[in-house]
Amino acid sequence: MSMDQIERFRLSDQYQTLKSSVHRHLIAQIEDRKLDIYTWPADKVERFVAEQVKRYVLEQRLPVNQRESEALIADSRNELLGFGPIQSLVDDDTVNDIVVNGPHNVFIERGGKLYSAPVRFNDDNHVIRVIQRILAPLGRRVDESTPMVDARLPDGSRVNAIIPPIALDGPCLSIRKFKKVPLTAEDLLKSGSITQPELDYLKRKVETRTNLIVVGGTGSGKTTFLNLLSSWIPSGERIVTVEDAAELRLRHNHVVRLETRPPNLEGQRAISARDLVRNALRMRPDRIIVGEVRSDEVLDMLQAMNTGHDGSMTTLHANNVRDAMHRIELLAGFAGYTGGEKTLRGQIAAAIQLVVHVSRLSSGQRRVMSISELRGLEGSELVMHNVFRYEPESGIVVPQEAA
Incomplete structure (x- = not known):
């Protein structure tokens, strides 16, 4: 029996009933x-499940061949101790995202593109x-x-779940x-996400x-890129990170x-990002890194950048550099700012010196689209200068004179 036949067998109603x-x-x-x-070691659990499944198949005189029996043993183990049908997807290092839209529609993202996954659940329950x-853990x-x-899994993976009655078509x-x-x-150079001069x-x-x-935008690789940038922070500096879900992995000795x-x-008893940024300012940081600015912590982040915490970093959802400034x-x-527009833009210009725009192209590739310097105000407008700009049509990075 080929792998395609096994996958079709696993998706059948007959197999789902058997597995239950x-x-x-x-x-x-x-x-x-x-x-x-x-509390058992993994090999003992494996033997127990295999013995019980084989015994059940014999006792019930089920027409199951060797390949189907192996699939049933693996899936039964995952149902017992793992995440059921999606455990194999969780274990697959080539899968970046897993999306379950109800019991019968499971998709994965691999290489920046979505594909239907050859797994399914029995029902909503x-x-x-x-x-x-x-x-539970x-x-x-x-x-x-x-x-x-x-929620966040122990390995840092992010989880979002929504169930009926809010989700109309199933959990x-x-x-x-x-x-x-x-x-x-x-890795980024090899994938064409950035050039050596930009790095x-x-x-x-x-x-x-x-x-x-x-x-x-979402899934464009902002956090991945922030991880890379943070790896270049000189050793010996004290860094405080603030995140909704701890994803940053800084290889430094002095990180809070x-x-x-x-x-x-x-x-x-909620603790917001703004609470943590304010607290971080009292922790004698050399740099503050905020995983993502998405709410009223923006004012405290600007304050941190303006008050001696040079080299601080964050990410922001926006389609381009100009949209980021407007956001x-x-x-x-x-956040309650009541001052004038020009005053706020002056604060932004004083706080932020560089904006890196990353995007996911239609091919699924993630790419640095531009690196821009923020050079202050001209009248009441922020002055941006592209140091590097990627042109999708030609696939060429255009460098420009930096100040």
Whole structure:
């Protein structure tokens, strides 16, 4: 039986029914024999599942061949201890994102493009059971009273789940996987995401404590690029990071990592990014790195950049550099800024010296689109200068004279 036939077999209703029956059999055996398999070593669990599945197939006289039996053993183990049908996708290092749109529609992102995954769930309850298993070790839950949840797996992967009645077509799960090994400058050069002159320029700017922001859309690689930039911070500097979900991996001896906290079940005791940025200012940092500015912490980040914490960095959702500047002004308004427009732009110009725009192209490739210097105000307008600009039509990076 070929791999395609196995995948079709796994997607069939017949197989889903069989897998559910085997899972119930395994649970019954564990409960009847009072087994604590969660404390067993992996090889012992593997043997137990294989023995029980083979015994069940023989006792029920099921028409299952060797390849189908191996698939059933692997899936039964994943149902018992892992994340069910998506465990193989979680284990696949080439998969960047896993998206579950109800029980029968599972997609993955690989190489910047979405593909349908050859797995499925039995029904809505099956999806919710896997979601609960993902969230349980994290101390989080999702139910009708709290139908949406954001969480982070121990390896740093981000998880979002939303269930009915909010999700009309069944429970949805999104996992943005965290790379085990951060991308290096060599990786980005090899993939064509950046050129050597751009890398050299950015490295020099990081080492000379230039305040910068990385802007781009969802999935454009902002955090990945921020990780790269932070790797060039000289050793010996004290760095404080602030994130909603701790994704940055700084290979420095002197790093303090802070993470926001959502409200509890009573809607209280939340710790926001603004709270953490304010606290970071009191922790004697040389640099502050905010994973993403998305709310009222923008004013405190600008203050940090303006008050001796040179070389601080952050990311921002925006389609281009100009939109990023406008979004900072908008967020400042949401944060309660009541001063004049020119005064705010003066603060922005004094705080931010460099803007790196990254984007995901139609091919799925992530690319540095421009590196721009913010050169102050001309009248009441911010003056931007492209040091490097990527032209998608020609695929050429156009360098320009830097100040």
